[in-house]
Amino acid sequence: MKIAMIGTGYVGLVSGVCFSDFGHEVVCVDKDPRKIEMLEAGQVPIYEPGLDTLMHKNVEAGRLSFTLDLASAIDGADAVFIAVGTPTRRGDGHADLTYVMAAAEEIARTAKDYVVIVTKSTVPVGTNRKVKEVVAAANPALDFDVASNPEFLREGAAIDDFMKPDRVVVGVETERAAKVMEDIYRPLYLRDFPIVTTDLESAEMIKYAANAFLATKITFINEIAALCEKVGADVKSVSKGMGMDGRIGNKFLHAGPGYGGSCFPKDTKALARIGQEHATPISIVETVIKVNEEVKRRMIDKLLDLCGGSFNGKTVAVLGVTFKPNTDDMRDAPSLTIVPALVGGGAVVRACDPQGRREGEHLLPGVDWIEDPYAAARGADLLVILTEWNEFRALDLPRLASSMTTPHMADLRNIYDRDDAKNAGFTAYDGIGRGGAGTSAA
Secondary structure, eight states: OEEEEEOOSHHHHHHHHHHHHTTOEEEEEOSOHHHHHHHHTTOOSSOOTTHHHHHHHHHHTTSEEEESOHHHHHTTOSEEEEOOOOOBOTTTOOBOOHHHHHHHHHHHHHOOSOEEEEEOSOOOTTHHHHHHHHHHHHOTTOOEEEEEOOOOOOTTSHHHHHHSOSOEEEEOSSHHHHHHHHHHTHHHHHTTOOEEEEOHHHHHHHHHHHHHHHHHHHHHHHHHHHHHHHHTOBHHHHHHHHHTSTTTOSTTOOOOSOOOSSSHHHHHHHHHHHHHHTTOOOHHHHHHHHHHHHHHHHHHHHHHHHTTTOOTTOEEEEEOOSSSSSOOOOTTOTHHHHHHHHHHTTOEEEEEOTTTHHHHHHHSTTOEEOSOHHHHHTTOSEEEEOSOOGGGTTOOHHHHHHHOSSOEEEETTOOSOHHHHHHHTOSEEEOSSBOSSOSBOO
16 A cells, blocks of 8 residues: 655654555655655654664665655555644643644645545544544545544654554544555554554544553652652552552553653643533643642752752763653653753753753753763762663662762662662662652661
């Protein structure tokens, strides 16, 4: 089948590359000449493990190409996927559908034969019906269907998620559209991966409900972690005990500095807004949004305590600035709240991240970028572990502690054990929810 993928951002590029690996002919379209030039030169504009190799393989096989020309991409296509951005709209928290509707109108003006227009972007409930209206108004003679096909890709594990999904969700209105979507996902059908075929509104809601629930699990365990610190419990033991319950599960029960990234912040806000617009407030989600911001600010208080009540004149080494490991994505990352507070308080901040510098340099002004974690820690008053990259999981703690002016550690991902930190020479250690022993490791 021939597929046109509009948008070469994270979702569009990963989906386009993976569809081509299914054996389909895929043309990825973007309005940004710089992106298309990079892709045609074999360069991937985002960091996602394994994506460059898979992309090169399918380009060489002749199944994958890139273009600025929407008309040529759509010509003869069985399906056109819309995978453009839906950022949070300023002022009301809703998803901005400007790019989605613009893409729908362009498809309508360009398409000549029957096509299924598939929304891959995360959009509020009712959007696909609006897409249908926009297309019909722009080209009343066009024979088309719309489909909702939300993505469930984890950054850092997106290829595996696409190729071995927990489920594929498809919202359609006609048997004809359902058949096209079935043919597109045939490799997954043949391997018995679950395909949920439903109506447009349910498919749209599944995406928001799933992300909001995961964000709620993260926020819940972060609140439990704060209570653990007061009552003397260890949140790692609590999480383990909870996660063994099959009704709860252990995923997303890891305490930390709050969620971030491209999905959870904007999707929770959008779902809360949808509820408000329909006079059915989603109070749990509204609280999750509020508490997540409080969690990030609570991390600043931890760091302040480890710095003796003031950041002024202190040197702080920050390990990790991306919102999670194995990505270069910094959207709504906890570092965007924590690092400016350090800099604003007068600290000298040295940041070290395997992939975060490209985005971080303009998002975190006033920060010194260091490639090596040991160099970042040398002479520092505080070491902060903010992202759990594998590179930071087995550091030589005695080497770090001995090189610091004041060997204090804020382990905001609970990578290390308090006793190990103490034995390595750290005179103060604080994690997340690790009992009521305070910050002293001595």
